Amino acid sequence: xxxxxxxxxxxxxxxxxxxxxxxxxxxxxxxxxxxxxxxxxxxxxxxxxxxxxxxxxxxxxxxxxxxxxxxxxxxxxxxxxxxxxxxxxxxxxxxxxxxxxxxxxxxxxxxxxxxxxxxxxxxxxxxxxxxxxxxxxxxxxxxxxxxxxxxxxxxxxxxxxxxxxxxxxxxxxxxxxxxxxxxxxxxxxxxxxxxxxxxxxxxxxxxxxxxxxxxxxxxxxxxxxxxxxxxxxxxxxxxxxxxxxxxxxxxxxxxxxxxxxxxxxxxxxxxxxxxxxxxxxxxxxxxxxxxxxxxxxxxxxxxxxxxxxxxxxxxxxxxxxxxxxxxxxxxxxxxxxxxxxxxxxxxxxxxxxxxxxxxxxxxxxxxxxxxxxxxxxxxxxxxxxxxxxxxxxxxxxxxxxxxxxxxxxxxxxxxxxxxxxxxxxxxxxxxxxxxxxxxxxxxx
Amino acid sequence: xxxxxxxxxxxxxxxxxxxxxxxxxxxxxxxxxxxxxxxxxxxxxxxxxxxxxxxxxxxxxxxxxxxxxxxxxxxxxxxxxxxxxxxxxxxxxxxxxxxxxxxxxxxxxxxxxxxxxxxxxxxxxxxxxxxxxxxxxxxxxxxxxxxxxxxxxxxxxxxxxxxxxxxxxxxxxxxxxxxxxxxxxxxxxxxxxxxxxxxxxxxxxxxxxxxxxxxxxxxxxxxxxxxxxxxxxxxxxxxxxxxxxxxxxxxxxxxxxxxxxxxxxxxxxxxxxxxxxxxxxxxxxxxxxxxxxxxxxxxxxxxxx
Numbered sequence: 001x002x003x004x005x006x007x008x009x010x011x012x013x014x015x016x017x018x019x020x021x022x023x024x025x026x027x028x029x030x031x032x033x034x035x036x037x038x039x040x041x042x043x044x045x046x047x048x049x050x051x052x053x054x055x056x057x058x059x060x061x062x063x064x065x066x067x068x069x070x071x072x073x074x075x076x077x078x079x080x081x082x083x084x085x086x087x088x089x090x091x092x093x094x095x096x097x098x099x100x101x102x103x104x105x106x107x108x109x110x111x112x113x114x115x116x117x118x119x120x121x122x123x124x125x126x127x128x129x130x131x132x133x134x135x136x137x138x139x140x141x142x143x144x145x146x147x148x149x150x151x152x153x154x155x156x157x158x159x160x161x162x163x164x165x166x167x168x169x170x171x172x173x174x175x176x177x178x179x180x181x182x183x184x185x186x187x188x189x190x191x192x193x194x195x196x197x198x199x200x201x202x203x204x205x206x207x208x209x210x211x212x213x214x215x216x217x218x219x220x221x222x223x224x225x226x227x228x229x230x231x232x233x234x235x236x237x238x239x240x241x242x243x244x245x246x247x248x249x250x251x252x253x254x255x256x257x258x259x260x261x262x263x264x265x266x267x268x269x270x271x272x273x274x275x276x277x278x279x280x281x282x283x284x285x286x287x288x289x290x291x292x293x294x295x296x297x298x299x300x301x302x303x304x305x306x307x308x309x310x311x312x313x314x315x316x317x318x319x320x321x322x323x324x325x326x327x328x329x330x331x332x333x334x335x336x337x338x339x340x341x342x343x344x345x346x347x348x349x350x351x352x353x354x355x356x357x358x359x360x361x362x363x364x365x366x367x368x369x370x371x372x373x374x375x376x377x378x379x380x381x382x383x384x385x386x387x388x389x390x391x392x393x394x395x396x397x398x399x400x401x402x403x404x405x406x407x408x409x410x411x412x413x414x415x416x417x418x419x420x421x422x423x424x425x426x427x428x429x430x431x432x433x434x435x436x437x438x439x440x441x442x443x444x
Numbered sequence: 445x446x447x448x449x450x451x452x453x454x455x456x457x458x459x460x461x462x463x464x465x466x467x468x469x470x471x472x473x474x475x476x477x478x479x480x481x482x483x484x485x486x487x488x489x490x491x492x493x494x495x496x497x498x499x500x501x502x503x504x505x506x507x508x509x510x511x512x513x514x515x516x517x518x519x520x521x522x523x524x525x526x527x528x529x530x531x532x533x534x535x536x537x538x539x540x541x542x543x544x545x546x547x548x549x550x551x552x553x554x555x556x557x558x559x560x561x562x563x564x565x566x567x568x569x570x571x572x573x574x575x576x577x578x579x580x581x582x583x584x585x586x587x588x589x590x591x592x593x594x595x596x597x598x599x600x601x602x603x604x605x606x607x608x609x610x611x612x613x614x615x616x617x618x619x620x621x622x623x624x625x626x627x628x629x630x631x632x633x634x635x636x637x638x639x640x641x642x643x644x645x646x647x648x649x650x651x652x653x654x655x656x657x658x659x660x661x662x663x664x665x666x667x668x669x670x671x672x673x674x675x676x677x678x679x680x681x682x683x684x685x686x687x688x689x690x691x692x693x694x695x696x697x698x699x700x701x702x703x704x705x706x707x708x709x710x711x712x713x714x715x716x717x718x719x720x721x722x723x724x725x726x727x728x729x730x731x732x733x734x735x736x737x738x739x740x741x742x743x744x745x746x747x748x749x
Contacts (some may be wrong), residue, residue: 004544011540016530199610217527221588224521225544425496427525438458 004226005234012209012238030253033120038257052096054127056084059103066134073126075099089115099127118192133160151279185363188387191313192359194247195320195382199352202243203328207341209235210332210424228421231399232333233413236325240318241431260417305392312389315402320382322411324348325418333423334431334439355380367389377400415440445508447472447627448493448596453502453525455488461487463499464651465618470596470629470644473670475622477659478631479640479737481745487524487633489597493629506596520594524601524631527584528573535560535569545592552591559587563613570672572577578605586614590621597621598629603637615641635737637665647741649748666740669708670733671717674701677725685724690717702730 016022031301053074067075076095078086083100086093098116104112111131113119144152210232213219222231331344358380363373366388374387375393381401385393422433424441449469455462463485472477482485491497492499494502495516504511506518517710528537535556542552560566563583582605590597599618603611618641622628628643632643638645639659648658655662670693679702686692695704702725708717714732721727735743 007540007543036501068450081702212529216530217523217525218529220496220523220543221521221541221585223496224516224523225541225546423493427713 004232005230005237007227008231008234012235013241014204015297016239016242022242024251027253029299030250030257033254033256035189043354046387050089052123054097054099055093055095056101057086057098058101060105061103062105062138063101063131063134067127067130070126071275073123082409087114090114097123098124101131106138116250150241166352175389184366186391187309187390188366189359189361191389192356192363192383192387195313195317195386196331196352196356196359198243198247198317199324199382200349202239203324203348205239206236206325207276207328207332209239210329210339211335211338214333214424215336221426226272226422229417232417232420236322237330240321240326262440312398313386316382316405317385319378319402319405319409323378323382323405323412324352326409326413330416330419330423334422334426335425336430340430351377355383358384362387366393369399372397376404378405381405402412445472446505448505448629449505450489450492451503451505453489453492453504454490454524454654455497455498455499457483461651463492463648465502466648466651466653467502467573468653470627471588472623472627473625474643475618475630475637475641477645478648479631479633479635479638479645479741482649485651486648487600489648490523490600490629492522493521493596517592518595520589520592522576522585522589522597522599522602524604526582528581528585530574531572531707533569534571534573534584535574535715537671538584538591541588542591545594546591553591555591556587556717557587559591563587576627577628578724579607579610580607583610586617590617595627596627596629598631600631601633602630603632603634611740636671637743640735641700642732645737647744649745654748655740662740663734666735667732669712669714671706671714672703672729672733673706674703674728674730675721675725676701676728681723681724686720689720705733 010429027301051072053076056063056067056075056077057080058077059080064077069075069076073096077370086098092100092362097113097119100112100114102108102111113124113125113127140153144150152246213231226234264292269303327348331348332345333339355374358370358374362368362374362384366370371384372390374380375388375397378401382405385398385401389398419436419439429435446469449467451467453467454653455466462571466485466489468478468489478486478489482716486515488497490500495511495513496560506512512668520566526540532540534658538556539552540548543549545615547555555642558568565583568576568580568584573584576584586602589599597618600619602614606614615637617628618628630638633639644657645659645662679697682704686706689709691706691707691709693707698703706717708714714730718727718730
């Protein structure tokens with residue numbers, strides 16, 4: 001008998017991909033993500049383009065003339081006579097705010113900013129920094145005057161140190177590689193999370209698809225043409241392809257949005273490609289520290305074994321999805337309604353949720369016993385192992401984990417097929433665990 | 445020749461016996477009624493024919509050889525509990541089901557066009573199934589069942605959900621397909637349509653076959669020597685004389701001619717009944733009453749319990 005999986009698969013795929021909800025979700029998700037990143041930046045740039053003048057009454061005279069205007073914020077010092085007048089008529093005056101510096105500011109370390117509207121965080125920050133630096137300078141001058149050390153300022157500056165820890169990992173051949181915990185953490189987290197989301201979202205989609213066929217009673221018509229196992233696998237694979245399509249579109253849109261966003265955000269210019277930064281740095285001959293850091297990141301990225309990570313990602317992605325979606329399919333076949341599905345859902349969801357919790361600790365301690373065992377147990381390994389891989393996992397552990405996963409998902413697909421075959425034709429009865437066990441041992 | 449036969453088929457679900465050594469033979473080009481009370485095992489047998497489940501023991505024959513898995517493409521099955529994908533469009537869905545039965549896209553398209561034009565439902569093609577009424581959905585399902593021109597068609601309660609006009613259309617289609625050589629297994633509780641359509645029947649009760657054969661023979665077999673007589677004369681004369689040999693079931697003296705239903709008891713025959721009758725009255729008509737399938741069904745199933 002010629003297999004009809006291809007036909008079933010393409011129906012499962014096309015009906016879902018053409019759904020409005022799929023198209024909207026696929027396009028909206030990156031837009032939402034983009035909005036989350038772009039909007040604040042965009043709003044900030046808009047905010048900054050408003051010119052404003054702040055009236056400054058300096059009772060201490062320390063700061064007189066010392067507050068330099070920035071691009072959009074101007075400072076205008078006012079004499080004492082005008083102070084009350086402006087304070088009373090702040091709303092009608094052209095001033096954005098009134099900054100009041102008391103004579104004893106050096107002791108109180110407090111200034112007042114009076115305004116009729118809400119002061120933006122940026123403005124407050126700017127004023128704070130400016131006053132702080134003026135007062136620090138003032139105090140420094142005082143100290144220099146007292147101690148008589150003329151280059152005190154430079155000396156103090158030279159004591160300021162920042163330390164960055166470059167983690168070096170010794171490879172098997174003994175060569176030292178610069179590795180990065182941060183990059184490992186980010187990659188591990190992202191890959192683990194994608195697998196987690198995929199299992200939950202698309203596994204449940206499989207379950208709903210099975211239930212739809214059962215509830216609408218079309219299933220008996222279909223399995224008089226194809227084997228139940230073919231129907232189940234066609235559905236599982238078809239839905240996997242829906243998910244992959246969505247993932248690929250998100251990646252493409254994500255790249256498009258990121259590159260588009262870079263043009264829009266002035267602040268993001270610093271995050272340009274390494275070459276750009278190198279070029280900028282050379283031209284301007286400044287920011288050598290930044291250049292250094294960039295090269296560090298580049299060398300760390302170079303140390304990440306991307307072919308291995310991507311290969312493993314694809315393997316665990318498919319393996320984890322097959323394992324869970326076959327369980328979801330079995331549950332969908334066993335129940336008549338969504339309410340009845342709950343009792344079977346919990347035992348399936350528990351290991352997935354456990355996996356995401358263990359992942360968080362595995363990222364912090366990728367070599368620990370917890371991380372090891374949960375990356376071998378097949379029900380959690382797709383998520384937990386993915387979180388460990390960017391840090392480097394011994395080959396035997398990886399092989400063992402993969403082998404256990406393969407054996408488990410083959411066994412699970414087989415078992416699910418048996419339950420499914422019986423379940424899709426069972427109506428009316430509320431299925432118990434005992435019943436499921438019986439279906440497992442039915443002869444075909 | 446038998447197109448299909450099942451030989452001593454047994455099927456057990458955990459501790460429940462659904463079929464117990466059931467054998468049926470379906471001659472080619474006939475309509476075969478598969479009858480039985482609810483839960484007798486009909487659906488199990490139908491599912492075995494469709495290879496949805498496999499029997500524990502017994503053999504299934506198709507066209508004189510053991511049934512192969514490929515044979516399901518030559519069977520069309522309309523289950524009793526049937527449905528379609530609610531959110532899928534009618535045409536697309538019919539095409540999909542046709543292709544699942546082994547038709548190429550082009551062949552399925554061509555056949556669908558013929559059927560949709562015949563039933564004047566071309567305008568439904570792009571409608572979602574959930575926009576159709578139940579009867580309309582049944583029509584689409586009927587088309588999907590016969591689209592691939594199967595040699596064996598299995599209809600389980602095909603007329604449920606149809607109005608009388610559409611029932612008639614379906615009946616005509618089934619008879620036309622029979623005439624064109626198709627073999628049909630027909631399962632229903634509607635005994636009138638069994639009398640009307642079925643050449644052969646088999647009755648299954650409590651997982652066993654308890655009766656089978658040509659429909660007419662079975663009705664003959666279950667006749668109980670009841671005659672419907674119209675006569676001119678007085679009923680009282682008959683009544684006086686007939687007490688010992690015959691049992692009078694009913695009589696009616698209100699019509700143009702009088703009539704009575706009479707059953708003869710042991711050791712009598714229709715010939716002696718006529719002789720006895722003409723002594724007293726003038727016979728206008730004399731008919732033997734053949735039991736309806738409904739009566740046969742009830743009688744046989746009651747006896748079996």
